[in-house]
Amino acid sequence: MAAGAFAYLLAVTNRSSLGVATLEASERFAVSAAQLSTLAVAQLAVYAAMQVPVGLLLDRYGARILLVLGSVLMSVGQILVAVSVEISPAVVGRMLLGMGDAFIFISMIRLINGWYSGAKASRRQQLLTNIGQLGQAVSAIPFAALLHLQGWSIAFSTLSIVTLLLVVVSLVVVRDDREPDVLHHKVKSLKSVFSTLLLNSRHPGVRMAFWTHFTLQSATSVFILLWGYPFLVNGQGLSKELASLIIGSFVIMGFVVGPLVSTVCSKYPAMRDRAVVVVSLSIVLAWSLTIFGPERVSILTLTLLVVVLSSSAPFSMIAFDYTRTFVKKSSLGATNGLVNIGGFLATFMAMFVAGLILDAVQQAQNSAGLDVGLYTALGFRWAMSVQFLVVAVGLTMYLVERKSLHRLLRTGITAV
Known part of the structure; x- marks a missing residue:
């Protein structure tokens, strides 16, 4: 389990x-905000596109092999980013990084389910996820310091070289299941695994x-992966x-909120639905106070925003507790993907x-005779309002599916 946590920590870093x-990338590549966003968007698009293929491979080959492949791809991607002086090769590097990253998280979840079940699995999922999220602190503090100094x-x-250590750790330490002789099963064909995934997706x-993951995880990721840093520096001064x-x-809030989420999932599973709704509405409230408040919000409002956003990611792990509830362990890899x-x-x-x-806001302000930079308080006020649309779509669809689930449960069918 320690190897899985280390793998996820490096992936998050x-x-x-x-x-x-973000600000250094703007200067290095001399690009607009939309062009800069392609660095992160391309990475995450590949990450998302690889989830089902990686899940299929995971159900077929296990976590150990995928952790090795993922770490190699991440390392190569970061080297390409390191030597790039134009944005195009850097985008390719971030795409390779996203591809490698796609192998890591669901492999860690598969390791947990191979070693634990029930409430123990829920608790360890939260613990290892929180440990992995320390990667945010690694990138935000020592990596940022190295970036500014060197x-x-x-x-x-340096980050690329450190990532290669995961290859050695995975080969030497990782074992897919606690009892491989008991749990070992015949390798499934990709066709069989894909058919099972289609069946699971209908549940x-x-x-x-x-x-759940769409609504709660994205609120945190948009902030910490790209726009939070310039929002705080240029938008909030x-x-x-x-x-x-x-x-x-x-990361600190992850360790505070994580045990609460674990308790809800393991001891009070009926409260999971309520927790998803409450956290979703909290995101709307926190951003409303920030966006519709003064140009530079108070420290209290900013603290509330950070607390809500940092709590949202641990609560998004309820998504994987749902899959563990309704899907057989043998097909969890592709389904979690x-x-x-x-x-x-x-x-x-x-x-x-x-x-x-x-x-668009910068162009409008410049057209009005105001000579402003790319990142302004007004620009972020409008840009961050996109969070309202994400929550509106995600929460609406969540409630629709919850209603469908309750109808299904009344028929006596619980799992696929």
């Missing part, structure tokens, strides 16, 4: 490394999981050092739209 390098190439090259409980600390502090698409689909769409809005 690599994934979020661009979040604290520059772009050295910072990203409303699985679709509830998808929309904070120092780069304080902005890095705030991004890194998201499908569910994992939800949050990152919402994330890269919101990121790109926010970039378009930032560019």
Whole structure:
């Protein structure tokens, strides 16, 4: 399990490394906000597109092999980013990073389900997820410090080299199941695995999981992976050092909220639905106070926003508790991959739209005779309003599928 947590920590560090390098990337590549967003969008689009294929491979070959492949791809991607002086090769590098990243999280979830079940699996899922999220702090503090002191190439090259350590750890330490002789089964054909995935996707409980991840995970990811850092520095006037600390502090809330989520899932599963709705509405409230308040919001409002957004990610793990409830362990890899698409689909769409809005606001202000930079308080006020659309779509679909699930449960059918 420690190897799985280490793998996820490195994946999160690599994934979020661009979040604290947004301003440096703007200067290095001399691009607009929409063009800059393609660095993150391309990465997450590949990540999302790979979830089902990786899930199919996971159900067929197991977590150990996929962790090795993922770490190699992430390392190669970061090297390409490190040496790029134009945005096009950097985008390719981030795409390779996204492809490698796609192998890691659901492999960790598969390891947990191979070693534990029931309430133990729920608790360890939250614990290892929280440990993995320490990668945000690694990228926000030591990586950001290295970036500012030594520059772009050295910072990203160092991260690439460290990521290669995961290859050795995976080969030496990882074992897919606690009792491989008992749990070993004949390798399934990809056709069989894909057919099972199609069957699972028809279950409303699985679709509830998808929309849970879509709504709750994306709220955090949009902030920490790209737009949160410039929002805090340019939109709210904070120092780069304080902005890095705030991004890194998201991990703290994970350790505080994670046990609560684990308790809800393991002891009070009936409360999972209510928790999803409450957290979704909290995101709307926090962003409303921020967007519709003064140009520079109070520290209290900013603290509320950070607390809500950093709590949203741990609550998004309810999605994988839903799949564990309704899907057999032998087909969890592909199903969890499908569910994992939800949050990152919402994330890269919101990121790109926010970039378009930032560019549009800058052009409108410049046309009005105001000589403003790319990132302004007004620009972020409009750009971050995209969160309202994400929650509206995600929560509506979640409630539709919850109603369908309750109808299904009344027939006596619980799982696929």
